[in-house]
Amino acid sequence: MNKVAIFFGPEGGNTEKAAIMVAAEFGEENAILVPVKSATEMDLEPYNNIIFGGPTVGTHTWSDDSKNNDWDIFLTRLAKMNLEGKNCAVFGLGDHVSYANHFVDDIGVMAERLEAAGANLVGLVPVSAYTFEESLAQRGEVFLGLPLDEDFEPEKTQDRISNWVLQLGKEFK
């Protein structure tokens, strides 16, 4: 398997903690962590196996016109990128108790944008292991990426990441 690039943001919170855990699970020599705040298409270019991680923090999380989060500039760039031939996976931080009707919505939004850019989406996870009401990340019986809930299920994070990385080991090339 080729090296995995993990684009994440913001820094300093649950997303970064999870990104570091994902990288550790692949092994330091097999993964590179890139804060999305400063990332360009040039940073994506060398990699065929790419992970994107971010939190859902309300409707503006993925907004192109808001200037308040790490994803704004990158998503504007992503809209112009061609990701054909690249295997992409998403993990998302959320809160299944306080936001049961919008649980990890960001995963769904991000996954759709990646698919629109031509990426091969991998790392889908069965919804059956989670409790929630509604989510833009759900398609049929799966989430379009890995949901993590550091607010109410932190004890599950390590196992969820370990299993996901095992799965990606088969799906990444």
Ligand SMILES: Cc1cc2nc3c(=O)[nH]c(=O)nc-3n(C[C@H](O)[C@H](O)[C@H](O)COP(=O)(O)O)c2cc1C
């Ligand atoms: C203002 C606000 C809005 C949020 N909205 C959602 C939401 O719509 N869906 C969800 O699953 N989690 C939501 N969350 C929970 C965050 O995604 C969660 O706390 C996450 O771990 C934050 O990650 P960070 O520390 O990297 O910012 C929200 C949190 C805040 C503070």
